[in-house]
Amino acid sequence: MDTLIQHTRLEQFIIQVFLAMGCSSDDAKLATQTLLDADLRGIDSHGVARLSGYIRLWEVKRVNATPVIRVVHETPSTAVVDGDSGLGLVVAPYAMKIAIEKAKAVGSGWVSVCNSNHFGIAASHAMLALKEEMIGMVMTNASALVAPTFSKERMLGTNPICVAVPAGDEPPFIADLATTTAANGKLEILQRKGADAPLGWIQDEEGSPIQNAHALKNGGALLPLGGDREHGSHKGYALGAVVDIFSGVLSGANFGPWVPPFPAYVAMPENQPGKGIGHFFGAMRIDAFRKSSDFKKDMDLWIRRFREATPISKDQPVLIPGDPERACQLEREKNGIPLVESVLNDLHSIGEKFNIKL
Amino acid sequence: MDTLIQHTRLEQFIIQVFLAMGCSSDDAKLATQTLLDADLRGIDSHGVARLSGYIRLWEVKRVNATPVIRVVHETPSTAVVDGDSGLGLVVAPYAMKIAIEKAKAVGSGWVSVCNSNHFGIAASHAMLALKEEMIGMVMTNASALVAPTFSKERMLGTNPICVAVPAGDEPPFIADLATTTAANGKLEILQRKGADAPLGWIQDEEGSPIQNAHALKNGGALLPLGGDREHGSHKGYALGAVVDIFSGVLSGANFGPWVPPFPAYVAMPENQPGKGIGHFFGAMRIDAFRKSSDFKKDMDLWIRRFREATPISKDQPVLIPGDPERACQLEREKNGIPLVESVLNDLHSIGEKFNIKL
Numbered sequence: 060m061d062t063l064i065q066h067t068r069l070e071q072f073i074i075q076v077f078l079a080m081g082c083s084s085d086d087a088k089l090a091t092q093t094l095l096d097a098d099l100r101g102i103d104s105h106g107v108a109r110l111s112g113y114i115r116l117w118e119v120k121r122v123n124a125t126p127v128i129r130v131v132h133e134t135p136s137t138a139v140v141d142g143d144s145g146l147g148l149v150v151a152p153y154a155m156k157i158a159i160e161k162a163k164a165v166g167s168g169w170v171s172v173c174n175s176n177h178f179g180i181a182a183s184h185a186m187l188a189l190k191e192e193m194i195g196m197v198m199t200n201a202s203a204l205v206a207p208t209f210s211k212e213r214m215l216g217t218n219p220i221c222v223a224v225p226a227g228d229e230p231p232f233i234a235d236l237a238t239t240t241a242a243n244g245k246l247e248i249l250q251r252k253g254a255d256a257p258l259g260w261i262q263d264e265e266g267s268p269i270q271n272a273h274a275l276k277n278g279g280a281l282l283p284l285g286g287d288r289e290h291g292s293h294k295g296y297a298l299g300a301v302v303d304i305f306s307g308v309l310s311g312a313n314f315g316p317w318v319p320p321f322p323a324y325v326a327m328p329e330n331q332p333g334k335g336i337g338h339f340f341g342a343m344r345i346d347a348f349r350k351s352s353d354f355k356k357d358m359d360l361w362i363r364r365f366r367e368a369t370p371i372s373k374d375q376p377v378l379i380p381g382d383p384e385r386a387c388q389l390e391r392e393k394n395g396i397p398l399v400e401s402v403l404n405d406l407h408s409i410g411e412k413f414n415i416k417l
Numbered sequence: 418m419d420t421l422i423q424h425t426r427l428e429q430f431i432i433q434v435f436l437a438m439g440c441s442s443d444d445a446k447l448a449t450q451t452l453l454d455a456d457l458r459g460i461d462s463h464g465v466a467r468l469s470g471y472i473r474l475w476e477v478k479r480v481n482a483t484p485v486i487r488v489v490h491e492t493p494s495t496a497v498v499d500g501d502s503g504l505g506l507v508v509a510p511y512a513m514k515i516a517i518e519k520a521k522a523v524g525s526g527w528v529s530v531c532n533s534n535h536f537g538i539a540a541s542h543a544m545l546a547l548k549e550e551m552i553g554m555v556m557t558n559a560s561a562l563v564a565p566t567f568s569k570e571r572m573l574g575t576n577p578i579c580v581a582v583p584a585g586d587e588p589p590f591i592a593d594l595a596t597t598t599a600a601n602g603k604l605e606i607l608q609r610k611g612a613d614a615p616l617g618w619i620q621d622e623e624g625s626p627i628q629n630a631h632a633l634k635n636g637g638a639l640l641p642l643g644g645d646r647e648h649g650s651h652k653g654y655a656l657g658a659v660v661d662i663f664s665g666v667l668s669g670a671n672f673g674p675w676v677p678p679f680p681a682y683v684a685m686p687e688n689q690p691g692k693g694i695g696h697f698f699g700a701m702r703i704d705a706f707r708k709s710s711d712f713k714k715d716m717d718l719w720i721r722r723f724r725e726a727t728p729i730s731k732d733q734p735v736l737i738p739g740d741p742e743r744a745c746q747l748e749r750e751k752n753g754i755p756l757v758e759s760v761l762n763d764l765h766s767i768g769e770k771f772n773i774k775l
Contacts, residue, residue, distance in 0.1 A: 135524060166494040207723060222659045234659060290617045294595075294642055300590070301592060304590065309712065343495065344492070349668070365565060370568055371623070380654075
């Protein structure tokens with residue numbers, strides 16, 4: 060049975076934990092917001108469930124709680140940011156704000172980031188653009204769990220792409236997707252249940268399709284969106300590769316099989332070509348293209364027309380990207396965030412370690 | 418039996434056809450180059466096979482052979498271009514060049530285009546960035562053939578995304594993909610063969626999975642990359658939607674079910690909210706992020722490492738996006754472009770119409 064906890068109560072706890080790690084007050088609030096965004100939006104794999112993981116990375120000195128984040132190269136519309144091994148949860152909003160400032164000045168801003176760490180959910184950062192009447196784009200690479208088409212070797216992370224687009228009277232369009240058939244968090248849910256995965260999600264260590272949700276632990280790999288060649292896995296592979304290149308190669312971060320692993324106990328890959336994990340952020344001012352009111356009117360029309368697309372079943376209308384997460388957020392802001400027992404125990408252990416009461 | 422024809426011979430013929438339509442000499446060459454790029458790269462559905470389609474659009478005055486293409490709104494890093502109903506084959510390189518000029522000036526350039534037509538293959542335009550040491554990005558919307566997840570209505574085009582990235586000693590990385598399980602051209606090949614499609618490519622008019630490759634003619638729809646909900650079709654739908662928004666909504670073109678159809682005999686959708694078809698172009702200068710030589714060195718490393726990823730079968734190494742098309746181009750530049758009988762007959766009819774000898 061899950062325990063429900065009010066997000067405001069969780070917020071105070073997480074802030075205290077980040078402060079205890081040595082984060083500044085501003086950074087602790089930023090990092091907490093990103094984790095809470097994940098839990099509120101129903102991306103449970105990327106919320107407080109990961110707090111202990113961030114702490115362990117800090118304990119082995121792979122996360123710097125007091126980074127000096129800085130722009131190392133820039134033009135009017137672009138920049139590379141060095142995250143100084145900071146929490147991705149802090150580096151990401153810093154970089155997104157630079158993209159937004161550049162978009163204010165010259166129409167769009169594009170920031171590639173090296174020397175960072177896991178940044179939580181991409182949507183949390185992309186949504187920063189919305190209140191500025193901008194489109195936000197966010198990508199990140201991640202440690203290799205995904206085999207390219209025709210390979211049995213893990214070469215790419217689940218490398219998500221998020222695009223957030225403001226609308227007028229309608230809520231914003233927010234697409235946030237791993238470039239794999241299923242995100243690793245979905246697989247973890249099946250692992251906890253002891254259930255099989257659908258074919259097309261994973262392969263075993265020899266590259267054969269497999270349904271055992273634990274196949275990754277035995278040398279298997281997640282599959283790119285598409286699942287197999289016949290169903291377009293080469294497209295999912297290409298999209299994951301683009302994310303890797305924009306995030307890793309363009310910034311001087313690590314890429315491909317060299318991206319640092321999230322679990323602190325996993326050894327770093329040898330012969331790393333770059334620094335830390337890489338991200339990519341973009342912001343485009345709507346009125347750098349069209350009158351904002353015209354765009355919003357058309358965006359409302361887009362959303363309404365797609366919502367009214369003829370459904371296959373009367374019970375399941377067509378969704379707009381972002382709908383399920385927004386519904387979840389409304390429900391959880393009211394009723395609280397459900398924590399599974401293992402996560403609750405994890406938080407209690409963290410509380411004891413830092414002498415903070417949950 | 419296919420007829421082989423040297424691309425240089427085909428080139429002269431196509432240029433003459435576009436000149437006969439009234440295109441300027443420059444425009445005729447541009448349009449021809451894009452069609453030839455498709456045939457050389459093996460994207461047979463988007464090459465000369467479409468020439469008669471463009472002519473029919475011109476005959477019904479949906480294509481303007483002498484457009485006054487112009488920038489209608491801009492900032493230092495962005496622009497909206499009105500294609501004046503010109504051939505997309507001409508409007509697209511015009512817009513891409515504006516993106517490139519803006520990237521030269523301020524690091525990146527992003528151009529959304531309205532009032533255009535079908536632009537051939539996206540890669541042809543994205544590759545223009547490569548010789549400038551830039552990353553090129555190209556998207557376009559297209560007439561609705563694709564049903565969003567949970568819908569039986571056609572709402573999106575096959576909406577491709579292309580990303581071209583320069584490397585050093587290695588050939589460039591060129592990903593060019595429809596955001597559907599399979600592009601319509603792949604389906605047309607099965608239709609000609611009378612073969613079935615794999616499950617996950619199409620659905621029938623009630624939204625049920627179907628293998629009959631002719632299902633589209635009976636009210637069916639192509640499926641977003643992923644194929645079904647369990648295999649991530651909501652991600653393919655979201656990606657196709659992003660392409661539609663960037664190309665159509667951001668520029669003031671049509672979007673969703675309102676995008677003009679390619680076949681001239683198909684009536685235009687009613688109550689169109691915008692002008693023509695929409696495209697989106699991006700160019701990012703490599704040295705707006707990193708020293709170009711450092712980037713190229715890392716890009717070469719990326720490509721080589723992925724090429725060496727452990728294959729599932731020794732007979733099929735891992736491919737880099739762009740590999741198959743480049744191999745095809747080398748072969749066809751040498752041996753000629755194979756034309757199926759129906760396309761050859763089509764070209765002869767065009768030749769007779771304009772009194773041009775093939």
